[in-house]
Amino acid sequence: xxxxxxxxxxxxxxxxxxxxxxxxxxxxxxxxxxxxxxxxxxxxxxxxxxxxxxxxxxxxxxxxxxxxxxxxxxxxxxxxxxxxxxxxxxxxxxxxxxxxxxxxxxxxxxxxxxxxxxxxxxxxxxxxxxxxxxxxxxxxxxxxxxxxxxxxxxxxxxxxxxxxxxxxxxxxxxxxxxxxxxxxxxxxxxxxxxxxxxxxxxxxxxxxxxxxxxxxxxxxxxxxxxxxxxxxxxxxxxxxxxxxxxxxxxxxxxxxxxxxxxxxxxxxxxxxxxxxxxxxxxxxxxxxxxxxxxxxxxxxxx
Numbered sequence: 001x002x003x004x005x006x007x008x009x010x011x012x013x014x015x016x017x018x019x020x021x022x023x024x025x026x027x028x029x030x031x032x033x034x035x036x037x038x039x040x041x042x043x044x045x046x047x048x049x050x051x052x053x054x055x056x057x058x059x060x061x062x063x064x065x066x067x068x069x070x071x072x073x074x075x076x077x078x079x080x081x082x083x084x085x086x087x088x089x090x091x092x093x094x095x096x097x098x099x100x101x102x103x104x105x106x107x108x109x110x111x112x113x114x115x116x117x118x119x120x121x122x123x124x125x126x127x128x129x130x131x132x133x134x135x136x137x138x139x140x141x142x143x144x145x146x147x148x149x150x151x152x153x154x155x156x157x158x159x160x161x162x163x164x165x166x167x168x169x170x171x172x173x174x175x176x177x178x179x180x181x182x183x184x185x186x187x188x189x190x191x192x193x194x195x196x197x198x199x200x201x202x203x204x205x206x207x208x209x210x211x212x213x214x215x216x217x218x219x220x221x222x223x224x225x226x227x228x229x230x231x232x233x234x235x236x237x238x239x240x241x242x243x244x245x246x247x248x249x250x251x252x253x254x255x256x257x258x259x260x261x262x263x264x265x266x267x268x269x270x271x272x273x274x275x276x277x278x279x280x281x282x283x284x285x286x287x288x289x290x291x292x293x294x295x296x297x298x299x300x301x302x
Contacts (some may be wrong), residue, residue: 001137002083006043006073006102009126009271010087010118011036013133016272017142024081029228032265032273042078046070053177053226053237075105083113085136090117118270121184121203123192126270127151150275154192157282161194164286170195171219171252174206174227174263176237181209182225185274186267193281194289195221211244221285222252224301225263235260235299258301259284266297 004025005011011030014023020035027043030036047059047070063070078086086102106112116136120126127147134143170190172182187200198217199209206227224238238260247253261267261284266277280297283290294300 001085002081003085003087003137004042004078004081004083004113005030005087007087007089007118008032009269010089010129010133012269012271012273013130014087014137016146017130017134017137017139019133019137019139022137024083025077040077040081042074042081044072044074046072053175057175057178069101071101073101073105075108078105079108086113086115087133088115088117090119120270123154123185123188123274126185126274129270130272146272150272153275154278157278158192160289161192161282161286164194164289167194167196168220168285169198169218170221170223170281170285171198171214171217172200172223172225172267174225174268176224176226179209179211179214180206180227182206182267185270186225189267189274189278189281190285192278193285195281195285211246214244215246215250219250219252220255220257222250222258223281223284224258224260225267227263227268229263231260231262231265231297231299234263235301238301253302256300256302257284260299260301262297 001022002024003014003019003022005014005023006027008027008030011023011026012032014020015033015036023039025042026036026039028041028045046063047056060070102115116132118129120129127150130143130147134140172186172190174180174182181199183201183204183206187197187202190197198219199213224234226234226237252258261280266273266280280295283295284298
């Protein structure tokens with residue numbers, strides 16, 4: 001089977017269930033595993049991701065308000081690769097290309113390929129998407145094995161954090177200028193890690209939060225996870241866009257429990273590495289239960 005993936009998490013899913021050799025083309029953001037980054041790129045973004053957060057937010061908002069896409073599909077390359085299956089998503093206009101972005105490109109095909117659109121809103125739905133990709137490619141057993149392994153891992157973490165004497169209040173910021181609170185599966189990840197997500201809405205999209213809402217949430221821990229950012233860039237951005245006036249009185253700030261994490265790898269993409277994200281959060285939220293040292297994929301910002 002010939003597969004093209006326009007979604008980083010779908011690419012990770014494909015590789016996780018043994019389909020790496022079948023993946024012929026990927027998006028401009030597909031970088032894991034490393035081999036995926038060597039495949040031809042079928043997408044380009046019309047927004048410079050290296051821009052300042054406020055500028056990125058402004059450009060994205062303008063384009064979406066016009067009813068346009070922020071992604072351009074290389075229709076000629078897609079046709080040349082002649083996929084049997086295209087993996088994409090219908091969850092977020094900003095995160096990746098959607099089926100609508102493919103419409104023009106697919107008119108080039110005499111027999112259009114199958115388009116499998118993924119749109120999970122919880123960890124369970126992410127594991128279900130693993131199974132859906134497995135079913136579409138004849139890799140049902142491999143997909144089920146991976147999904148079951150991930151579920152067992154999370155159950156073990158939850159069992160450990162259930163021993164905790166408290167559940168710290170956790171604020172997860174998905175963007176810093178303006179402030180956005182992480183949604184969908186993030187509150188569930190915090191809960192499994194033994195914390196209480198103070199602003200996130202389980203199964204719902206991320207949303208813009210005010211400075212007053214952030215202060216009023218009284219977090220014990222703040223996790224900086226800008227969508228699409230690496231660990232180092234997240235930490236740098238936090239230092240440029242510091243927390244709002246009055247934040248110095250928050251327990252998270254007073255006690256130095258403000259952390260930047262690798263959102264790109266462990267939080268933004270609904271794929272197998274979300275399980276690693278839960279493990280990372282568990283170490284940050286309950287270091288007394290996970291004394292193996294400070295996690296390598298996080299940086300203490302204060």
